[in-house]
Amino acid sequence: MNIICAKCGVTNNVENDSYCQNCSTLLENYCTNLNCILNDGEYPETCGPANCICIWCGCETTHYVSGILKPQKIDNDEMEL
Numbered sequence: 001m002n003i004i005c006a007k008c009g010v011t012n013n014v015e016n017d018s019y020c021q022n023c024s025t026l027l028e029n030y031c032t033n034l035n036c037i038l039n040d041g042e043y044p045e046t047c048g049p050a051n052c053i054c055i056w057c058g059c060e061t062t063h064y065v066s067g068i069l070k071p072q073k074i075d076n077d078e079m080e081l
């Protein structure tokens, strides 16, 4: 399965690559909270590639901190708070 680079959009990176072969961006998106359960084991586990925020602890992800990802703006008039 190919991995799309979150920064440049190149699609020919493969699953075990760590860095984009086109722009050297880290392909995987990690939680920045070192105490998060994702970072608890011997190797850190990745957040979803499009996640700005870790869904486990609510901290920012590495892609978000490095400016690759921006929070989506969703206009949904039907949604009531």
Ligand SMILES: [Zn+2]
Binding pocket: 005, 006, 007, 008, 009, 010, 020, 021, 022, 023, 024, 025
């Ligand atoms: Zn790239």
Ligand SMILES: [Zn+2]
Binding pocket: 031, 032, 033, 036, 037, 038, 054, 055, 056, 057, 058, 059
């Ligand atoms: Zn986390």
